Amino acid sequence: MSSPVIVAVDSASLDEAVALAARLSPAQCRLKVGKELFTAAGPRAIEVLQQRGFEIFLDLKFHDIPNTVGSACRVAAGLGVWMVDVHVSGGPAMLEAARRAVDSVARPPLLVGITVLTSLGEDDLPRIGMAGPIAAAVERLARLARDCGLDGVVCSAAEAQYLRATMGADFALVTPGIRPAGAAVQDQVRVVTPADALRAGSTYLVIGRPITQAADPQHALETILDSIAFK
Ligand code: C5P
Numbered sequence: 001m002s003s004p005v006i007v008a009v010d011s012a013s014l015d016e017a018v019a020l021a022a023r024l025s026p027a028q029c030r031l032k033v034g035k036e037l038f039t040a041a042g043p044r045a046i047e048v049l050q051q052r053g054f055e056i057f058l059d060l061k062f063h064d065i066p067n068t069v070g071s072a073c074r075v076a077a078g079l080g081v082w083m084v085d086v087h088v089s090g091g092p093a094m095l096e097a098a099r100r101a102v103d104s105v106a107r108p109p110l111l112v113g114i115t116v117l118t119s120l121g122e123d124d125l126p127r128i129g130m131a132g133p134i135a136a137a138v139e140r141l142a143r144l145a146r147d148c149g150l151d152g153v154v155c156s157a158a159e160a161q162y163l164r165a166t167m168g169a170d171f172a173l174v175t176p177g178i179r180p181a182g183a184a185v186q187d188q189v190r191v192v193t194p195a196d197a198l199r200a201g202s203t204y205l206v207i208g209r210p211i212t213q214a215a216d217p218q219h220a221l222e223t224i225l226d227s228i229a230f231k
Contacts, residue, residue, distance in 0.1 A: 003230055004198065005029040005221060006057050006174070008208035009049075014041035018048060026053035028216050028225060030082060032206055034059040046079050055082035057174075057206075062098070063087035070097035077105040083174075086153060088113035088141040089130075095148035112152045112174055113145035115159075135159070142167055157192040157200045164201025176206035178196045180224055185209045194228050 007029045011017040013219050017037055024031075030120055031054045038060060046056050058081040062069045069086055071082075072158050076084045086098050095113065102108045115138045125132040142153045142163050152172025155163055160173045167173075177190040207224065214220035 003028050004204050006032050006204050006206045007211050008032045008206055009037055010034060010208055011037050012040055013170045014045050014048065016033040017045060018210055020217060021049055021052050023053060024221060025218060029221055030055045030057060031057050032057040043079055046081060050080060050209040056227055057083040059085055061085055061087055063090045066094040066097035069094050070101040073098045073101035074104055077102045077109055081109050083110040083112060085112045085114060088145045092148050095150060099149040110163060110172060112154055112172060115141040115151045115153050115155060118156050139166065146171060157197040157202060159191065160200040160202045173201055173205045174206060178205045178207045180210055180227060194224050198228055
């Protein structure tokens with residue numbers, strides 16, 4: 001079994017990202033490259049981290065017309081990333097284009113969808129023309145993602161519980177907002193421990209600052225893996 005931990009490398013430069021990667025074991029985690037690092041360093045960031053043995057979740061949350069998202073997903077898949085994501089609200093044609101695009105490479109990355117950003121509150125939904133409540137919107141979008149062949153969605157641990165029950169065992173649930181027991185919460189509002197997130201049905205745990213800002217990131221990672229009895 002592979003580690004469920006994906007470390008969010010929210011660095012502003014490739015040097016910083018490499019310094020972090022040098023302090024982590026690729027046998028015990030994957031790395032998430034998001035918009036900040038990718039905008040700063042581009043595909044070179046992925047290449048360098050892969051050379052160090054890490055599998056990469058390229059978290060660029062594509063959302064555009066089907067042709068554009070399909071093309072971007074094809075390029076991402078060609079970079080050999082392990083996971084890539086798109087906004088489910090881009091609609092079925094966009095999701096199907098993304099699916100076809102990632103399937104065009106020999107070893108397709110996992111393709112996951114963003115449902116409702118957890119930064120949005122109930123009051124925001126009508127303002128962006130979305131029917132609520134949030135839980136219903138998340139479930140509706142998760143079903144659409146599954147119907148269009150996506151491998152899973154990014155969601156909060158609170159959502160993981162009912163999505164696991166309704167979407168079946170094979171649907172990947174990628175969960176941020178994770179804090180080990182006793183860790184600083186920072187700007188996350190609702191947090192759960194790694195063990196609770198897995199119990200709720202999460203497949204992968206996205207963890208940033210509790211690992212990246214630890215004095216010893218590898219030790220922080222190992223403590224988390226111990227807490228979920230991962231060997
Ligand atoms: O440092 P922390 O553990 O809060 O980092 C979590 C990572 O997951 C960050 O890259 C953040 O942007 C991302 N994320 C999140 N909440 C979401 C979606 C993504 O915190 N709902």
